[in-house]
Amino acid sequence: MKRLFLMLLFVSLLISCKDEPKNEVQAEENESAKIDPVNNDMMESAVIYEANIRQYSPEGTFNAFTKDIPQLKELGVKIIWLMPVHPISMKNRKATGDLSIEDIEDPEERKKYLGSYYAISDYTKVHEDYGSMEDFDELVQTAHENGMYVILDWVANHTGWDHKWLEEHPEWYTQNEKGEPVDPLNPATGESWGWTDVADLNYESEGLRKAMTEDMLFWVREHDIDGFRADVAGEVPTDFWENALAELEKIKPVFMLAESEDKDLFENAFDMGYNWEGHHIMNGLAQGKASAKEWDDYMKKIDTTYQEDDFLMNFVTNHDENSWNGTIRERMGDASEAMVAMSYTIPGMPLIYSGMEYDMDKRLKFFEKDTIPKNKGKMYPILEKLGELKNSNPALHGGKDAASYSDITTSNEEKILAFSREKNGEKLVYIANMDAGDTSFSMELEGSFTNYMSGEKLEITKDQEMQLSGWDYMILLRDSAE
Structure with missing residues (x-):
């Protein structure tokens, strides 16, 4: 009996020894996927990337995107925003023009119309076309291993018409006089926004609030x-977002981006909002419909509108702008590069939308399969250089403790935009000619600088006569000896 006991003990030790390296490897793998909790320091220097999984690759899958995540580090990306990854409702699915999928008789033709990402049929699943939940988890883990955070596009204002809540809880939806759920209405006019592929949710119901929060958790x-x-964060009651955030942060700190510039949303719910007004002014500058002075006036306005720790996302394109209002080239023409550089140097966080890094000059289809280009042309190295500067230079901090922003007076305030950013002893100056023609000017600036994009050294004296070609710009870094 004693011998049998010793043999069993020996076998047990042998098995445990064999398991030990495996457990160590597993622990190392788990450790490698860890990332610091969301924090304010990260927000100061982050670039955010909007990933359109459907259109990112010919496959349109999580795995095809995941393999490119390490490459996003080259662009200074710290936050990946995934457009909705959930299953899309079939009922009332948008097709083409004013037609829904029910209006298309040919079954083969119907297959082309994949529907809007924002007509969600189940908040707790992933779209089967994109891959499995395991594929999704691999995407998140790969991002974390590469020092990037992942945020999900959350559509709390409405669901697709196939969502189970329409059957189980019709009282959670906005209803007409007949008690029928309706699509979202413009509160100012009471008329439909035209989002006929979704049903509007009614947040007067505590049951809805709890269920939506649980799905986020x-x-x-x-x-x-x-x-x-x-x-459409502003179409959902602010107190819902505030209460949901309180529950989420019982698990861990999270980053919250609102598709809104409503300052009330930033008090207790969101970290960052959309710089919509700034974006429209940038379009106006590029199209000759706005002047550099209008930008100066806008910056003075937001300085008094928002609290000191509020900040906005700066963009020259996104999924809506690209598909519905035109490509960067269509809207901004020869001013495109100057506007991209501007989006990195003003306070806030710059956005890269899928395809922007590859000089994409087409409108991606919204309801059908499409694919972004994958050829590195002019824009990729520019974004690399701007991303490196955004990540490393405190003068471009743009979050809750942003670097200062100061307008620089020039002799041509209508055409020349000039401002400086400063923090922790670092100073950066952005100067751009917001006009298609050559422009001469002087400005209230002096010192020794390096043109970051070209490497050229510049000695600038106050009121020195300078000239910039049409839509040309400079990002000047003050020499450390200054």
């Missing part, structure tokens, strides 16, 4: 998501 608790981008 699912992604943070079970799939390690780092936050959310809230679609």
Whole structure:
């Protein structure tokens, strides 16, 4: 009996020894996927990337995007925003023009219309075309291993018409006089926005609030998501977002982006909003419909509108702008590069939308399969250089403790935009000719600088006569000896 006991003990030790390296490897793998919790320091220097999984690759899958995540580090990306990854409703699915899929008789033709990402039929699943939940988890883990956070596009204002809540809880939806759920209405006119592929949710119901919060918690608790981008955030009651955030942060800190510039949303719910007004002014500058002085006036306005720790996302394109209002080239023409550089140097966080890094000059289809180009041309090295500067230079901090922003007076305030940013002893100056023609000017600036994009050394004296070609710009870094 004693011998049998000793033999069993020996076998047990042998097995445990064999398991030990495996456990160590597993622990190392788990450790490698860890990332610091969302924090204010990260927000100061982050670039955010909007990933359109459907259109990112010919395959349109999580795996095809995941393999490119390490490459995003080259662009200074710290936050990946995934457009909705959930299953899309079939009922009332948008097709072409004013037609829904029910209006298309040919079954083969119907297959072309994949529907709007924002007509969600189940908040707790991923779209089967994109891959499995395991593929999704691999995407998140790969991002974390590369020092990037992942946020999900969250559509809390409405669901697709196939969502189970329409059957189980019709009282959670806005209803007409007949008690029928309706698509979202413009509160100012009472008329439909035209989003006929979705049903409007009614947040007067506590049951809805609890269910929606639980679905958000699912992604943070079970799939390690780092936050959310809230679609039409202002159409959902602010106190819902505030209460949901309080629950989410019981699990871990999260990053919250609102598709809104409503300052009330930033008080207790969101970290960052959309710089919509700034974007429209940038379009106006590029199209000759706005002057550099209008930008100066706008910056003075937001300085008094927002609290000191509020900040906005700066963009020259996004999924809506690209598909519905035109490509960067269509809207901004020869001013495109100057506007991209401007989006990195003003306070806030710059956005790269899928394809922007590859000089994409086409409008991506919204309801059908399409694919972005994958050839590195002019824009990729520019974004690399701008991303490196954004990540490393405190003068471009743009979050809750942003670098200062000061307008620089020039002799031609209508055409020349000039401002400086300063923090921790670092100073950066952005100067651009917001006109198609050559422009001469002087400005209230002096010192020794390096043109960051070209490497050229410049000695500038106050009121020195200077000239910039049409839509030309400079990012000047003050020499450390200054």
